[in-house]
Amino acid sequence: MRILSGIQPSGTIHIGNYFGMIKKMIESQNDGELFAFIASYHALTSVKDKELLEQNTFEAAVNFLALGMDPEKSTFWVQHHVKEVLELYWLLSNHTSMGLLERAHSYKDKTAKGIQANHGLFSYPVLMAADILLYDSNIVPVGKDQIQHVEMTRDIANSFNHAYKQELFVMPESKVDEIVATVPGTDGAKMSKSYGNTIDMFNTKKKIKKQVMGIVTDSKELDEVKNHENCNIYKLCELFMNEDELKELQVRYATPGEGYGHFKLTLLDKINEHFEPYVQKREHLLANPKEVHEILAFGASKASKIASEKMRILRDAVGLI
Numbered sequence: 001m002r003i004l005s006g007i008q009p010s011g012t013i014h015i016g017n018y019f020g021m022i023k024k025m026i027e028s029q030n031d032g033e034l035f036a037f038i039a040s041y042h043a044l045t046s047v048k049d050k051e052l053l054e055q056n057t058f059e060a061a062v063n064f065l066a067l068g069m070d071p072e073k074s075t076f077w078v079q080h081h082v083k084e085v086l087e088l089y090w091l092l093s094n095h096t097s098m099g100l101l102e103r104a105h106s107y108k109d110k111t112a113k114g115i116q117a118n119h120g121l122f123s124y125p126v127l128m129a130a131d132i133l134l135y136d137s138n139i140v141p142v143g144k145d146q147i148q149h150v151e152m153t154r155d156i157a158n159s160f161n162h163a164y165k166q167e168l169f170v171m172p173e174s175k176v177d178e179i180v181a182t183v184p185g186t187d188g189a190k191m192s193k194s195y196g197n198t199i200d201m202f203n204t205k206k207k208i209k210k211q212v213m214g215i216v217t218d219s220k221e222l223d224e225v226k227n228h229e230n231c232n233i234y235k236l237c238e239l240f241m242n243e244d245e246l247k248e249l250q251v252r253y254a255t256p257g258e259g260y261g262h263f264k265l266t267l268l269d270k271i272n273e274h275f276e277p278y279v280q281k282r283e284h285l286l287a288n289p290k291e292v293h294e295i296l297a298f299g300a301s302k303a304s305k306i307a308s309e310k311m312r313i314l315r316d317a318v319g320l321i
């Protein structure tokens with residue numbers, strides 16, 4: 001079973017990405033053959049600054065490796081190091097209707113916000129389909145916002161298979177963990193780099209504290225009983241705490257005497273404690289870029305073998321001799 005997913009290097013990695021996808025990917029290294037990549041071509045739709053893209057790509061790689069990506073066991077690479085994906089993107093484009101792309105939530109949401117769409121943004125799901133289909137992926141672990149893209153991948157693969165009367169592509173399935181399908185941000189909306197409501201995993205202690213202290217709550221005073229159910233702090237605590245710890249926290253909400261500031265500090269401790277074991281490895285990798293680049297080159301060579309063989313079959317199937 002092949003498990004594949006990608007992440008855009010479009011900013012600092014936050015706990016939404018971590019619980020939505022990275023953690024599941026790292027854990028799945030024991031369940032099947034893991035393919036994980038940094039979606040550098042996709043990031044071009046939003047990052048138009050050379051240094052920033054280079055820096056973000058490097059940091060995304062460092063973060064994945066620090067968190068437990070095993071480059072020997074799994075295949076871990078940067079999207080643009082395997083160029084076949086762009087060739088497949090073009091083949092698939094010719095089997096993707098305009099209507100399908102017009103219905104994409106990500107495109108509709110961005111244009112509704114007044115973001116001027118270019119062709120890259122519009123055809124983003126086709127490139128994502130190419131990522132998935134090029135490597136014959138069975139399972140695609142993602143957060144809720146990417147489910148539609150995996151469904152579109154299936155539609156495109158079906159049209160292609162139908163046109164050439166052959167099962168050229170494996171049908172992928174998305175895998176979403178309900179509890180973390182949408183990790184809320186500091187304002188309660190989906191945690192997202194583009195909404196500025198993130199809590200970072202690896203940032204200065206001061207910055208993370210500022211983000212946690214900025215979580216939006218109601219205005220109940222210290223001496224009032226508080227309701228944990230719709231509280232943004234509690235929802236984030238659920239990601240880090242076991243049942244006993246959560247029960248204890250519920251009692252604190254129900255007992256007058258503590259304010260939201262106290263609960264935020266409890267959450268902050270949990271976040272720091274959770275990511276602490278990865279800090280040292282991350283610092284080592286940040287200080288040794290050559291090591292990171294070698295790991296990525298090794299991953300790209302493994303991915304390339306599969307990609308070039310797949311493209312050979314596809315070129316032949318469509319008549320590109």
Ligand code: TYM
Binds near residue numbers: 180
């Ligand atoms: P990206 O970079 O926006 O996000 C990476 C992964 O993190 C998940 N995620 C979340 N999950 C839960 N709660 C949140 N608040 C949250 N924010 C982000 C996303 O669902 C995603 O799984 N298009 C993809 C990258 C990509 C890809 C692919 C993924 C390119 N090609 C092929 C899978 C297969 C993206 O923009 O993810």
